[in-house]
Amino acid sequence: MKRGYLADHFIGVGVKRLSSTEVDPQVSNGHEFQGTRVLQAFLGMPVAKHVISTRYLWLTDEEAPETLDSTATWYDSRINQPHRNPEPRLLYTAEAEPIVYRARDGDSLFVCLTRERHLLVLICRSGSDIERQLLWLFGLQAPVKGFAQAEFEGEAGGQLSFAARKILDEIGVEVEVADDNWLDLLTERFGRSFPATAVFSAFAREHTRTVDLLGDPDQALMDWIETEEAMFYAFERHLISERIAAGFVDEDGSTNVDGFVSFSLSVQNRRKSRAGYSLENHLVALFARHDVAFDRGAKTEGNKKPDFLFPSGAAYHDPDFDPAKITLLGSKSSCKDRWRQVLSEGNRARAKHLVTLEPSISLNQTNEMIGEGLQLVVPRPIQLSYLHEQQDWLLSLKDFLDVVKARARRTD
The missing domain is CATH 1.20.58 (Methane Monooxygenase Hydroxylase; Chain G, domain 1)
Known part of the structure; x- marks a missing residue:
């Protein structure tokens, strides 16, 4: 199967923290993203106003992306002031306001130049899962202030993994995987x-x-x-x-x-x-x-139907069966904010787990899961997209199977 590289899709990308002067019409109505000098590395220094085909996306952890196809203008705000150093800026259109104005001071702006020399302007909440995923995808660190950027050539960054393709799909970049x-x-x-x-x-x-x-x-x-x-x-x-x-x-x-x-x-x-x-x-x-006993879609209280119950639905409803030997597992390809529903799907199950293919969930989100007593199960190849401090807590599928088998052997 063809996997491809980031360089097949992007020339470069930069990320910065937004300020209220850029996104709050009560503060300024300038329609400009400032502090973008680092974009010169892949956009070049504007010698005249350059209008670029641009797709704007507002990205959240809860909803599908809000998208607008429009333009942006790359220009030097000091072009008529030869005694001063150039100050390139990116001007967004008035029709992009419904997306740009969703942002708040301190949120993240990603500006990506595609191989077709179009722009992707990605805006998301600071500390969100999608911000963490984009930073991991592009190999960037969240800037405290200023702008961080990366350029892509050849095989830089390695082949696109399943996790990387999943994030690209989220921002509307289709990676050819058909064989x-x-x-x-x-x-x-x-x-x-x-x-x-x-x-x-x-x-x-x-x-x-x-x-x-x-x-x-x-x-x-x-x-x-x-x-x-x-x-x-x-x-x-x-x-x-x-x-x-x-x-x-x-x-x-x-x-x-x-x-x-x-x-x-x-x-x-x-x-x-x-x-x-x-x-x-x-x-x-x-x-x-692996010869573990389980039921798929067995009913629990309130007609809830967790994806998997170990060892069985019958054992779950047997009042004499030791609840310490019951394991509940939810399954969500994309976790998002829906993980909380797993918490209510089986009152007798002391151990509740969720298996997901979602890459690089934020530290805030996984800390919430820990606080609610939910254990995340992530296939080992996808765990590499998580922070090292998170990886110590995550279970792999092999770990999870070992836990279920050990509970089935309990005699006390």
Whole structure:
């Protein structure tokens, strides 16, 4: 599977702390991002006003990004003052105000120059998960003041990992992972439509050369997920190409706009649902291979249905069964702020865990989880995106399986 590099997508990126003069119309209505001199490294010194195609994004940990396609102007605010040093600034448009004005003093601004020489202007809360993820992705430290920047050439930073691709997808940068070598096999097996997600996941496992499944379940899970991802996008691209070639035209020859919109939404919904079900499907296979007893989707109090209960739903509801031997596991491909729902899904379970593929969750967020008694489980390859102080607390899948097996052996 092709992984690619940051340099395939970006020339450079800079990050700074925003001030109220840049984002608060009650303080200033200048529409300028200041202190951007370091952007000269990849934008160059403006000798005249340079209008650049720009996508503005407001990013949060709770909602989908708010996006606007517009422009920005790179210019020297002192161009008519030859006796003074140049002071380059980035002017944002009035139509970008609904996004820019969401920010507060001290929030983070990331300015990215793409290979097509367009700009991505990414704005997010200071201390948020997405800020931490972007800093890790671009290999930057949060600036106390001023601007930090990085440039990308060749293989700098190494190949894009699953975690890196997940963050890029969040900001609308699509990394090509489809592997057309799978296409003949896929069309022979599934024809012209996607099967149920469990069937597709099983097919991916069948054709994955895993590492030691018992000795290294973390890498095995990631191998399965990445194989399924490459297969999924290869098959999806094939089916979408066929549908687009057929056109969206009604019998009277008019363009079927509703049909196109409906098809586009179905593609997006399938992508969103696949990721979560894929993780659960592969976990089921992993737990079965490790011979641990569990139920998927068993009901607890209030008709709640945690993703996994160990050893079983029947044991959970048996008042004579030792609650110290019960383990609850939630499964969320993207954790975001939804981890709290796991806390209410089983009153008898003293040990509550959440497995996620979310990279680089902020220290504030993981400290909240610790305070609420929730243990995060992250596959070992993704743990590398977390701070060292967090990694000491995280459980790998192998760690989690060892915990479940040890509880099953308890006799006291």
